[in-house]
Amino acid sequence: MSNRLNVLKTCKLYIGGKFSRSESEHYFPALDKKQKPLANLCRASRKDLRNAVQAARKAQSDWSGRAAYNRGQILYRMAEMMEGRREQFIAELERAAVSRRRAENETDTAIDRLVHYAGWTDKYSALFSSVNPVASPHFNFSIPEPTGIVGIVAPDDYPLIGLISLIAPVIAGGNTCVVISSEKYGSIACTLAEVIHSSDVPGGVVNILTGFRADLIPHLATHMDVNAVLCAADDPEQKKNIQESAHLNVKRVHFYDGTNWMKEESQTPYYIMDVQEVKTTWHPVGI
Amino acid sequence: MSEKELTTRQSLRFDELWSYDPAPESPDYVKIKEQYQLFIDGKFQEPESGNYFDSVNPSNEEVLALFAEAGKKDVDKAVAAARKAHNGVWSKMPAKERGKYIYRIARLLQERAREFAIIESMDSGKPIRESRDIDIPQVIAHFFYHAGWADKLKYAFPGVDPKPLGVAGQIIPWNFPLLMAAWKIAPALATGNTVVIKPAETTPLSALKLAELIQDADLPPGVVNIVTGAGETGMEIVRHPDIDKIAFTGSTEVGKIIQKAMAGTDRKYTLELGGKAANIIFDDAPVNQAVEGIVNGIFFNQGHVCCAGSRLLVQEGIADELVQKLKMRMETLIVGDPLDKNTDIGAINSKVQLDRILGFLSESVESDQRIYQTKCDLPEKGYWCRPTLVENVSQSHRIVQEEVFGPVLTIQTFRTPAEAVSLTNNTPYGLSGGVWTDKGSKIFKVGKSIRAGVIWANTFNKFDPTSPFGGYKESGIGREGGIHGLSPYLELS
Structure with a gap:
């Protein structure tokens, strides 16, 4: 056994349901917690980001058009797939970032969080919709609809649970997303991409890019077809850059840095509502 | 010429067949001062700069009145008054009392509805039929609707304890001067915030009339502050570090400038911008x-x-x-x-x-x-x-x-x-x-x-305080009206 040479995994980007290398062919090393090389990650370029946004847009109408029941089934399928790979996630987290105990804890919480949001898909709309008693003879109701394409900047401090906590409410609500993974823990994001790929999630609904935030954030924040950006990274300059560029097409921006994603309170339908638009429809009542 | 064409031609002769005698609403009964001050801390105050600008009646190009131009110092004063009122009075007051103040404003508006309709038409140019039958009734309905929310907010948002943000800075356009003021002020007050609001420079009259009414309602000083001026005054509000939330209604162009100016701050904002429906x-x-x-x-x-x-x-x-x-x-x-x-x-x-x-x-x-x-x-x-x-x-x-x-x-x-x-x-x-x-x-x-x-x-341009309003894409962020219009003024945690 000890003589056997282990097989290393090539980590790739996940765009439009396909694993591909960066078109730039640039890469950067991911280190384990002893600062030894762990894997080579693709350093996504602006072109990769644009391809990812395009894939997300292409997937948007199908995903948002699916029955809430179906989206719930698919999120639950993701949880099933993660459970099957529980040991792998624990081992990768332990090697890359944290103690064994914390790795177990984080993996279990992440799986449970997917189950939590799987259950929200067909319920949040009922909670946050309203039939409005207007004073004129009209039937009037308001319902949430997905904002569209959501850019996600993942945090460094919660390699797995941070990613799941950001992605799950976004796709539960019918949005598609482009994720810029943690710079330090991109390899975990690559493994999550494999889970997503094998969970009936249509290609393009979740796109995951590894690379440098400084390379990618400016292009994500200025992209005219991205409707919202959720940022859990805590660099004040990068946050400011996102906010400043957001004005170009009036992107919705939410910052989640400093959130303890391990806590139970860090899963609420209000995260789903952060990337929903409320649509109100009027119709006359009469004969 | 066929009979059909003949009928069409005849029916298009509106000069003879559709003439009406003039039926003007008399403006005699409204009192418009020559000059209006800023409304800060419950008092009418002169601007630090001493500068005034005029507002013109667009239907005859005559000056209606002069209005104070608020500068940085005036905005500072207004924000300080709003902060003091929030911390000292408004946030401590039982919610049902807060609601009663808003009800009182609604009732006073009902009593003076015709007067408001007339000055709104004089200052903005909109037909009296609209200001009388749509704008002002909607203004009143907005205050009534939101008054009732004040002590019921905990039922509106499941699983969280909503809290006011603090001081709201609000900037409104000239198309529905008083209605936009109501859309801004009513939900802000109901949710326990205090307000610094700037009406548009071409239509400030009804807002200053509202200030007089707010004085009559005995609203605690500083809860609503009204500063007049043009874009520069608005930017003083936008940039003010002690404002917790900006609510803007206006063009997409200006909305984008505001959104950009919010970068690097933790201030919340809602934008209700342009459209091309x-x-x-x-x-x-x-x-x-x-x-x-x-x-x-x-x-x-x-x-x-x-x-x-x-x-x-x-x-x-x-x-x-x-x-x-x-x-x-x-x-x-x-x-x-x-x-x-x-x-x-x-x-x-x-x-x-x-x-x-x-x-x-x-x-x-x-x-x-x-x-x-x-x-x-x-x-x-x-x-x-x-x-x-x-x-x-x-x-x-x-x-x-x-x-x-x-x-x-x-x-x-x-x-x-x-x-x-x-x-x-x-x-x-x-x-x-x-x-x-x-x-x-x-x-x-x-x-x-x-x-x-x-x-x-099968209808168009209907509005109601119970009905959320706001845009997708570049038409804005956030909703006004209804249950969804409350959350932009609340900390939900």
Whole structure:
């Protein structure tokens, strides 16, 4: 056994349901917690980001058009797939970032969080919709609809649970997303991409890019077809850059840095509502 | 000449067959001061700079009154008063008492409704029928509706304990001066925030009248502060470090500047911006009702409506009939004195806005678009624009893509529902949309496909305080009105 040479995994980007290398062919090393090389990650370029946004847009109408029941089934399928790979996630987290105990804890919480949001898909709309008693003879109701394409900047401090906590409410609500993974823990994001790929999630609904935030954030924040950006990274300059560029097409921006994603309170339908638009429809009542 | 043509020609002779005697609402009974001060900390205060600007009645170009120009120091004072009122009084007051103050404002407004309607028409140019029957009743309804929320907020948001943000800075436009003030002030107060609000520089009069009413209501000093001025005053509010939340209604252009200015701060903001709504008429629509809806969609308030149905999309099969009927209906519209009860379309709000509208129209002429304007008489003085149709346009034309904010309607035709939706969504805006068809399933399918915050099906331009309003895409962020309009003023945790 000890003589056997282990097989290393090539980590790739996940765009439009396909694993591909960066078109730039640039890469950067991911280190384990002893600062030894762990894997080579693709350093996504602006072109990769644009391809990812395009894939997300292409997937948007199908995903948002699916029955809430179906989206719930698919999120639950993701949880099933993660459970099957529980040991792998624990081992990768332990090697890359944290103690064994914390790795177990984080993996279990992440799986449970997917189950939590799987259950929200067909319920949040009922909670946050309203039939409005207007004073004129009209039937009037308001319902949430997905904002569209959501850019996600993942945090460094919660390699797995941070990613799941950001992605799950976004796709539960019918949005598609482009994720810029943690710079330090991109390899975990690559493994999550494999889970997503094998969970009936249509290609393009979740796109995951590894690379440098400084390379990618400016292009994500200025992209005219991205409707919202959720940022859990805590660099004040990068946050400011996102906010400043957001004005170009009036992107919705939410910052989640400093959130303890391990806590139970860090899963609420209000995260789903952060990337929903409320649509109100009027119709006359009469004969 | 066939009998049909003869009838059409006769019916279009509005000069003789449709004349009305003047029926003006008398302005004698309203009192307008020569000069208005800033309303800060419950008192009327002179601006630090000593500068004043005038507001003009757009229907006769006469100066109505002078208004104080608030600078940085004045805004500082207003924010300090709002902060003090929030920390010391408003946030500590039992919620039901807060609600009672708002009810009191609503009642006082009801008593003075006609006076407010008259000054609103004088300052903004909108017809008295609209200010009397729509604007002011909606203002009152807004205060009544939100008053009741004050002590019920914990029921509105499941699983969280809502708390006020603190001081709200609010900037409002000139198209519905008092109604926009109500949309801003009522929810802010109901949720326990205090307010610094800036009315638009061309229409500050009703806001200052509201300040007098707020004094009469004995609202604690500093809960509502009203500062007047132009864009620079607005930017002082936007940049103020002690304001917790900005609520802006106005153009997308300015909204973007505000959003950019928010970068690097933790301040929350909501933006209610421009629109370029399509009004889609399918061939199975009730045509006569649709014509009324189109007219109301674009000619209501001189077309100075962010959610105006400024793009008519009509299915090919009924295009000729519909446009013919629309033109006949348009010929009956009376443009003129805003205070006359017969007036359908009042004065364009300002010279600047009139020039902007005319700029669009002359560009249309240059690009071979077909312009149709009604033949009605216009008063000699004041700023006026006849109801206007622009045909022979394509999706890429500026007049189809950009907000004109005047009584100008473009007409395009389509063949399939998919084409209609694609044309509808092909602008950066997403505020509202209209769908006309007698087929219910089509309403839901098309309504769902339109990327806009308000869908009017077989109706248009309806508003209600219980009904959330706001945009998708570049038409803004956040909602106003209804249960969804409360959350932008609350910390939900």
